[in-house]
Amino acid sequence: MFEEYFVAKKRLYPQSAKGKFRKLKSLLNFVFLSIYFCSPFLRFGRGDGAPNQAILIDISNSKVYFFGIEIWPQEVYYLMGILVIAAVTLFFITSLFGRIWCGYACFQTVWTDIFIGLEKIFQGDRNDRILLDRKNNFKKFWRKCLTHLSWIIVSILTGYSFVCYFCDSISFTKNIFHGEISLHSLGWILGIAGMTYIMAGFAREHVCTFMCPYSRFQSAMFDNNTLIISYDTKRGEPRGKMSHNADFNKRGHCIDCKQCVVVCPTGIDIRNGLQMECIACGLCVDACNNIMDKVGLPRGLIRYDTINHLIDPKPEKKFKLLQPRTLYYTAILLVVCALLLKSLISKSTLEIAAIPDRNPLFVTLSDGSIRNGYQIKISNKTHEKKSFSLKISQPTEAILKMQNLDLSHLEVSPDEVGTFKVFVIMPAEKIAQNTEGRGLIEFIISDEKDEKKVSAVFISK
Ligand code: SF4
Numbered sequence: 001m002f003e004e005y006f007v008a009k010k011r012l013y014p015q016s017a018k019g020k021f022r023k024l025k026s027l028l029n030f031v032f033l034s035i036y037f038c039s040p041f042l043r044f045g046r047g048d049g050a051p052n053q054a055i056l057i058d059i060s061n062s063k064v065y066f067f068g069i070e071i072w073p074q075e076v077y078y079l080m081g082i083l084v085i086a087a088v089t090l091f092f093i094t095s096l097f098g099r100i101w102c103g104y105a106c107f108q109t110v111w112t113d114i115f116i117g118l119e120k121i122f123q124g125d126r127n128d129r130i131l132l133d134r135k136n137n138f139k140k141f142w143r144k145c146l147t148h149l150s151w152i153i154v155s156i157l158t159g160y161s162f163v164c165y166f167c168d169s170i171s172f173t174k175n176i177f178h179g180e181i182s183l184h185s186l187g188w189i190l191g192i193a194g195m196t197y198i199m200a201g202f203a204r205e206h207v208c209t210f211m212c213p214y215s216r217f218q219s220a221m222f223d224n225n226t227l228i229i230s231y232d233t234k235r236g237e238p239r240g241k242m243s244h245n246a247d248f249n250k251r252g253h254c255i256d257c258k259q260c261v262v263v264c265p266t267g268i269d270i271r272n273g274l275q276m277e278c279i280a281c282g283l284c285v286d287a288c289n290n291i292m293d294k295v296g297l298p299r300g301l302i303r304y305d306t307i308n309h310l311i312d313p314k315p316e317k318k319f320k321l322l323q324p325r326t327l328y329y330t331a332i333l334l335v336v337c338a339l340l341l342k343s344l345i346s347k348s349t350l351e352i353a354a355i356p357d358r359n360p361l362f363v364t365l366s367d368g369s370i371r372n373g374y375q376i377k378i379s380n381k382t383h384e385k386k387s388f389s390l391k392i393s394q395p396t397e398a399i400l401k402m403q404n405l406d407l408s409h410l411e412v413s414p415d416e417v418g419t420f421k422v423f424v425i426m427p428a429e430k431i432a433q434n435t436e437g438r439g440l441i442e443f444i445i446s447d448e449k450d451e452k453k454v455s456a457v458f459i460s461k
């Protein structure tokens with residue numbers, strides 16, 4: 001009963017395609033790989049003492065740097081905002097253009113395409129690879145060795161670039177050349193390299209079909225106006241082999257050459273209708289267009305089209321970029337982007353937190369006044385040393401005390417969180433007015449430019 005789920009899939013030998021979608025895919029591969037490999041080497045001046053790497057995930061200091069933007073651990077909501085924007089953009093693009101993310105931009109597709117390209121360089125195109133795999137000889141041995149060697153080099157470079165996002169890429173690279181690399185970094189490079197080698201070299205289309213959750217639910221975002229890879233059944237069927245006296249007025253235009261199948265990186269036959277495995281890469285469109293050119297028939301037997309236009313091929317049923325969902329997705333994106341931008345622009349470089357002592361909650365002094373202890377944490381998010389002044393704004397009767405330090409001169413190093421122990425003493429008369437035994441203290445911290453307030457509970461019972 002379950003055998004069909006466990007049948008081993010046939011090994012695929014995708015043939016290289018020629019055409020505009022292949023060119024677009026190669027161009028995008030180049031752009032994405034250039035971004036991935038070069039980004040860690042971009043520099044961005046942030047002043048003395050701050051890292052000058054434009055994109056850096058600084059795990060040891062729990063900070064993320066992206067050009068002029070710096071995200072501290074307590075600002076993780078910015079990352080959430082970016083993720084929301086990425087998700088809405090992905091849903092938006094999918095609902096309009098189908099799975100073009102999978103076909104052109106997903107890292108699994110990009111790396112698999114590079115690995116297939118390397119396979120072609122060292123072992124030849126589809127037919128050469130099939131013939132090579134049928135024999136066991138020295139030619140097969142060295143061609144396979146070169147293929148795997150090139151895959152391993154690309155995988156290690158991928159792992160190395162990944163680690164470069166988490167440390168200073170230039171000193172890390174220099175250290176590697178001097179043979180100095182920590183076991184931790186080496187582990188990450190090898191881990192990512194191993195994953196790349198397996199996923200792009202062997203797992204390939206199985207990742208898209210069986211492992212990627214996105215492929216499972218994205219068809220829920222499709223409707224009859226979504227641009228999908230479509231085989232024009234009305235025009236193509238009944239299919240038949242090409243013959244010299246073929247009369248295409250009396251039969252379908254598909255000559256059953258299977259070129260659309262052999263170029264497909266997921267090994268499907270799009271003539272059977274849209275399938276979950278289809279990543280909308282458009283390579284079958286190129287392959288079929290080349291065949292149509294050869295037999296003198298119009299292009300577009302396989303094309304990006306909408307179901308509505310396939311059913312009713314009138315010009316007004318063609319894909320329209322301006323649809324109601326374009327408007328509401330754009331509106332959602334604009335709102336989220338505007339909110340994120342506003343909060344980034346108005347982001348303060350000063351944060352304060354007041355944490356009351358838990359033990360003891362309060363201390364009664366000899367004159368009847370009550371003392372509470374607090375830890376004041378001041379985050380100096382600038383790249384220069386700052387001096388702050390700490391006061392209590394409410395209630396005015398409260399007295400602020402600190403051991404050994406001047407309250408008007410609390411120094412915090414650049415990019416650091418300064419922690420200061422303070423005591424607040426509430427006079428007995430004020431305590432007597434508060435029968436609940438709880439009140440609020442409002443601290444105010446300021447430097448020459450900025451001012452922040454924070455409240456903390458004061459316990460007297
Ligand atoms: S059917 Fe066509 S578009 Fe879909 S994955 Fe295969 S080649 Fe790419």
Ligand code: SF4
Pocket residue numbers: 236253254255256257258259260261271287288291301302
């Ligand atoms: S490439 Fe075009 S003509 Fe050839 S089998 Fe596929 S759909 Fe038919």
